[in-house]
Amino acid sequence: QKEVEQNSGPLSVPEGAIASLNCTYSxxxxxxxxxxxxxxxxxxxxxxxxxxxxxxxxxxxxxQLNKASQYVSLLIRDSQPSxxxxxxxxxxxxxxxxxxxxxxxxxxxxxxxx
Amino acid sequence: xxxxTQTPKFQVLKTGQSMTLQCAQDMNHNSMYWYRQDPGMGxxxxxxxxxEGTTDKGEVxxxxxxxxxxxxxxxxxxxxxxxxxxxxxxxxxxxxxxVRGYTFGSGTRLTVV
Numbered sequence: 652q653k654e655v656e657q658n659s660g661p662l663s664v665p666e667g668a669i670a671s672l673n674c675t676y677s678x679x680x681x682x683x684x685x686x687x688x689x690x691x692x693x694x695x696x697x698x699x700x701x702x703x704x705x706x707x708x709x710x711x712x713x714x715q716l717n718k719a720s721q722y723v724s725l726l727i728r729d730s731q732p733s734x735x736x737x738x739x740x741x742x743x744x745x746x747x748x749x750x751x752x753x754x755x756x757x758x759x760x761x762x763x764x765x
Numbered sequence: 766x767x768x769x770t771q772t773p774k775f776q777v778l779k780t781g782q783s784m785t786l787q788c789a790q791d792m793n794h795n796s797m798y799w800y801r802q803d804p805g806m807g808x809x810x811x812x813x814x815x816x817e818g819t820t821d822k823g824e825v826x827x828x829x830x831x832x833x834x835x836x837x838x839x840x841x842x843x844x845x846x847x848x849x850x851x852x853x854x855x856x857x858x859x860x861x862x863x864v865r866g867y868t869f870g871s872g873t874r875l876t877v878v
Contacts, residue, residue: 682864683864683865685866687866693872694870694871694872695808695869696869697866697867697868739807741867743864743866752798752810752813752863753866753867755808757807758807
Protein backbone atom coordinates (compact mmCIF):
# COMPACT_ATOMS: atom_id res chain seq x y z
CA GLN A 652 0.00 0.00 0.00
CA LYS A 653 1.36 3.38 -0.99
CA GLU A 654 2.02 5.76 1.88
CA VAL A 655 -0.10 8.57 0.45
CA GLU A 656 -2.75 8.04 -2.19
CA GLN A 657 -4.61 10.51 -4.29
CA ASN A 658 -6.75 8.42 -6.53
CA SER A 659 -9.02 10.87 -8.27
CA GLY A 660 -8.34 11.71 -11.87
CA PRO A 661 -8.34 15.26 -13.25
CA LEU A 662 -11.10 17.33 -11.68
CA SER A 663 -13.00 19.85 -13.80
CA VAL A 664 -15.12 22.35 -11.93
CA PRO A 665 -17.08 25.38 -13.12
CA GLU A 666 -15.92 28.76 -11.94
CA GLY A 667 -17.52 29.59 -8.61
CA ALA A 668 -18.11 25.96 -7.62
CA ILE A 669 -16.44 23.96 -4.85
CA ALA A 670 -13.52 21.72 -5.74
CA SER A 671 -13.03 18.78 -3.39
CA LEU A 672 -9.81 16.78 -3.22
CA ASN A 673 -9.17 13.71 -1.08
CA CYS A 674 -6.06 11.98 0.16
CA THR A 675 -5.57 8.84 2.24
CA TYR A 676 -2.47 7.78 4.11
CA SER A 677 -1.26 4.48 5.47
CA UNK A 678 0.69 5.34 8.63
CA UNK A 679 -1.83 5.67 11.42
CA UNK A 680 0.50 7.67 13.68
CA UNK A 681 1.25 10.38 11.11
CA UNK A 682 1.57 13.76 12.74
CA UNK A 683 1.23 16.55 10.21
CA UNK A 684 -0.42 17.00 6.87
CA UNK A 685 0.07 19.42 4.03
CA UNK A 686 -1.43 20.49 0.75
CA UNK A 687 0.80 21.91 -1.95
CA UNK A 688 -0.29 23.66 -5.13
CA UNK A 689 1.84 23.29 -8.23
CA UNK A 690 1.22 25.33 -11.34
CA UNK A 691 2.40 23.87 -14.62
CA UNK A 692 6.14 24.39 -14.97
CA UNK A 693 6.51 25.71 -11.42
CA UNK A 694 7.56 24.30 -8.08
CA UNK A 695 5.21 23.06 -5.34
CA UNK A 696 3.96 25.80 -3.03
CA UNK A 697 2.66 25.07 0.46
CA UNK A 698 -0.91 26.33 0.79
CA UNK A 699 -2.31 24.50 3.82
CA UNK A 700 -1.05 22.60 6.81
CA UNK A 701 -3.16 20.78 9.39
CA UNK A 702 -2.13 18.98 12.53
CA UNK A 703 -5.27 18.01 14.43
CA UNK A 704 -8.64 16.48 13.60
CA UNK A 705 -11.26 18.78 12.19
CA UNK A 706 -11.33 21.67 9.76
CA UNK A 707 -8.87 24.45 9.16
CA UNK A 708 -9.89 27.37 7.00
CA UNK A 709 -7.65 29.85 5.22
CA UNK A 710 -9.44 32.16 2.83
CA UNK A 711 -11.17 30.06 0.18
CA UNK A 712 -9.30 26.91 1.24
CA UNK A 713 -10.43 24.44 3.90
CA UNK A 714 -8.38 21.45 4.96
CA GLN A 715 -10.15 18.63 6.76
CA LEU A 716 -8.39 15.91 8.75
CA ASN A 717 -9.83 12.66 10.06
CA LYS A 718 -7.09 10.62 11.72
CA ALA A 719 -9.40 7.74 12.63
CA SER A 720 -10.22 7.22 8.95
CA GLN A 721 -6.75 8.26 7.83
CA TYR A 722 -7.79 10.81 5.27
CA VAL A 723 -7.23 14.46 4.66
CA SER A 724 -9.14 16.58 2.20
CA LEU A 725 -8.94 20.02 0.64
CA LEU A 726 -11.92 22.11 -0.34
CA ILE A 727 -11.58 25.11 -2.63
CA ARG A 728 -14.63 27.34 -2.40
CA ASP A 729 -15.64 29.81 -5.12
CA SER A 730 -13.12 28.21 -7.50
CA GLN A 731 -11.32 30.62 -9.80
CA PRO A 732 -9.43 29.97 -13.04
CA SER A 733 -6.26 30.83 -11.10
CA UNK A 734 -6.89 27.72 -8.97
CA UNK A 735 -6.21 25.52 -12.01
CA UNK A 736 -3.15 23.55 -10.91
CA UNK A 737 -2.03 20.21 -9.55
CA UNK A 738 -2.57 19.73 -5.82
CA UNK A 739 -0.19 17.48 -3.90
CA UNK A 740 -1.00 15.91 -0.55
CA UNK A 741 1.96 15.34 1.79
CA UNK A 742 2.14 13.57 5.14
CA UNK A 743 4.78 13.72 7.84
CA UNK A 744 4.97 10.38 9.63
CA UNK A 745 6.18 11.99 12.83
CA UNK A 746 9.32 12.91 14.67
CA UNK A 747 11.76 10.04 14.53
CA UNK A 748 9.76 8.12 11.94
CA UNK A 749 9.97 7.96 8.18
CA UNK A 750 13.61 8.99 8.10
CA UNK A 751 12.77 12.67 8.36
CA UNK A 752 10.93 12.88 5.08
CA UNK A 753 7.49 13.79 3.91
CA UNK A 754 5.54 11.25 1.88
CA UNK A 755 3.89 12.84 -1.16
CA UNK A 756 0.92 11.74 -3.18
CA UNK A 757 1.13 11.92 -6.97
CA UNK A 758 -1.22 14.85 -7.09
CA UNK A 759 -4.62 15.74 -8.53
CA UNK A 760 -5.05 18.14 -11.41
CA UNK A 761 -7.80 20.70 -11.02
CA UNK A 762 -9.15 22.60 -14.02
CA UNK A 763 -11.52 25.48 -13.33
CA UNK A 764 -13.71 26.20 -16.32
CA UNK A 765 -14.72 29.87 -16.78
CA UNK B 766 14.40 36.69 1.63
CA UNK B 767 15.28 34.34 -1.22
CA UNK B 768 14.20 31.03 0.37
CA UNK B 769 15.62 28.13 -1.65
CA THR B 770 17.71 29.01 -4.69
CA GLN B 771 18.58 26.48 -7.39
CA THR B 772 20.96 26.85 -10.27
CA PRO B 773 20.85 26.42 -13.18
CA LYS B 774 17.19 26.67 -14.20
CA PHE B 775 17.69 24.84 -17.47
CA GLN B 776 20.42 22.53 -18.73
CA VAL B 777 20.99 20.29 -21.74
CA LEU B 778 23.63 17.59 -21.41
CA LYS B 779 24.97 15.00 -23.74
CA THR B 780 24.96 11.39 -22.60
CA GLY B 781 28.00 10.74 -20.46
CA GLN B 782 28.60 14.34 -19.45
CA SER B 783 28.69 15.32 -15.81
CA MET B 784 27.21 18.28 -14.01
CA THR B 785 26.38 19.58 -10.56
CA LEU B 786 23.07 21.12 -9.57
CA GLN B 787 23.44 23.73 -6.86
CA CYS B 788 21.00 24.49 -4.07
CA ALA B 789 21.22 27.03 -1.29
CA GLN B 790 18.73 28.07 1.39
CA ASP B 791 18.77 31.11 3.64
CA MET B 792 16.12 30.03 6.16
CA ASN B 793 18.54 28.37 8.60
CA HIS B 794 16.89 25.02 7.93
CA ASN B 795 18.61 21.88 9.10
CA SER B 796 17.27 19.45 6.50
CA MET B 797 17.61 19.55 2.73
CA TYR B 798 16.33 17.29 -0.03
CA TRP B 799 16.68 16.56 -3.72
CA TYR B 800 13.67 15.33 -5.70
CA ARG B 801 13.01 14.53 -9.29
CA GLN B 802 9.60 14.88 -10.86
CA ASP B 803 8.54 13.03 -13.96
CA PRO B 804 5.10 12.94 -15.62
CA GLY B 805 2.85 10.41 -13.89
CA MET B 806 5.52 9.55 -11.31
CA GLY B 807 5.07 12.29 -8.77
CA UNK B 808 7.93 13.57 -6.65
CA UNK B 809 10.60 10.98 -6.01
CA UNK B 810 13.26 11.51 -3.38
CA UNK B 811 16.83 11.11 -4.63
CA UNK B 812 18.89 12.02 -1.58
CA UNK B 813 18.37 13.97 1.57
CA UNK B 814 20.43 15.50 4.35
CA UNK B 815 18.75 15.51 7.74
CA UNK B 816 21.40 17.84 9.13
CA GLU B 817 24.76 19.31 8.23
CA GLY B 818 27.31 16.52 7.86
CA THR B 819 24.84 13.76 7.06
CA THR B 820 23.37 12.47 3.80
CA ASP B 821 21.13 9.50 3.05
CA LYS B 822 19.72 7.78 0.01
CA GLY B 823 16.12 8.21 -0.98
CA GLU B 824 14.01 6.18 -3.38
CA VAL B 825 16.02 6.71 -6.57
CA UNK B 826 19.69 7.39 -5.71
CA UNK B 827 21.37 5.45 -8.52
CA UNK B 828 23.41 7.65 -10.84
CA UNK B 829 23.57 10.55 -8.39
CA UNK B 830 25.81 11.80 -5.62
CA UNK B 831 25.30 14.61 -3.17
CA UNK B 832 27.36 16.89 -0.98
CA UNK B 833 26.14 18.86 2.00
CA UNK B 834 28.73 21.58 1.75
CA UNK B 835 27.54 23.48 4.83
CA UNK B 836 24.24 24.22 6.50
CA UNK B 837 23.09 26.39 3.59
CA UNK B 838 24.18 24.39 0.55
CA UNK B 839 23.31 20.94 -0.79
CA UNK B 840 24.51 19.95 -4.24
CA UNK B 841 23.48 17.10 -6.54
CA UNK B 842 25.97 15.64 -8.99
CA UNK B 843 25.37 13.54 -12.05
CA UNK B 844 28.65 11.82 -12.83
CA UNK B 845 27.70 10.34 -16.21
CA UNK B 846 24.36 11.61 -17.41
CA UNK B 847 21.91 9.23 -19.06
CA UNK B 848 18.71 9.99 -21.00
CA UNK B 849 16.74 8.38 -18.12
CA UNK B 850 17.88 11.30 -15.96
CA UNK B 851 15.95 13.75 -18.08
CA UNK B 852 13.62 15.27 -15.52
CA UNK B 853 12.77 18.30 -13.45
CA UNK B 854 14.84 18.45 -10.28
CA UNK B 855 13.67 20.21 -7.14
CA UNK B 856 15.65 21.05 -4.07
CA UNK B 857 13.75 21.56 -0.82
CA UNK B 858 14.56 22.42 2.76
CA UNK B 859 12.82 22.14 6.11
CA UNK B 860 13.23 22.67 9.77
CA UNK B 861 14.25 19.47 11.52
CA UNK B 862 11.94 16.55 10.86
CA UNK B 863 9.89 18.53 8.33
CA VAL B 864 7.10 19.07 10.84
CA ARG B 865 6.15 22.36 9.16
CA GLY B 866 6.49 21.06 5.63
CA TYR B 867 9.11 21.78 3.00
CA THR B 868 10.02 24.87 1.03
CA PHE B 869 10.91 24.11 -2.57
CA GLY B 870 13.27 25.81 -4.94
CA SER B 871 12.14 26.83 -8.41
CA GLY B 872 13.55 23.71 -10.07
CA THR B 873 16.05 22.71 -12.73
CA ARG B 874 14.78 21.34 -16.01
CA LEU B 875 17.43 18.90 -17.24
CA THR B 876 17.46 17.26 -20.64
CA VAL B 877 19.98 14.56 -21.48
CA VAL B 878 20.36 13.84 -25.19
